[in-house]
Amino acid sequence: MKIKLIFPKKEGDPGAMGVTVPYVLPHLAAITPPGHEVSLVNLFKEELDLSNRPDMVGISVMTRWRSRLTLSLTMPAQRG
Numbered sequence: 001m002k003i004k005l006i007f008p009k010k011e012g013d014p015g016a017m018g019v020t021v022p023y024v025l026p027h028l029a030a031i032t033p034p035g036h037e038v039s040l041v042n043l044f045k046e047e048l049d050l051s052n053r054p055d056m057v058g059i060s061v062m063t064r065w066r067s068r069l070t071l072s073l074t075m076p077a078q079r080g
Contacts, residue, residue: 001036004054005029009043022060 005025029038041048 002054
């Protein structure tokens with residue numbers, strides 16, 4: 001199973017929190033059972049590759065970023 005763990009970026013955020021991915025995402029990757037392909041995406045440092053369709057997506061987000069997260073999730077669905 002392909003699993004993508006995402007740390008989203010809020011537009012206009014200077015990136016102070018984007019220096020490192022929150023600890024929870026690497027920990028989830030570390031405890032994922034063998035046989036699964038896990039990738040971490042820090043949107044402060046890289047673009048989201050929509051050509052790679054994972055079987056499961058995990059997103060770490062602060063409640064105050066919820067509106068941006070909702071937009072991020074609906075845009076790929078609209079593209080097909």
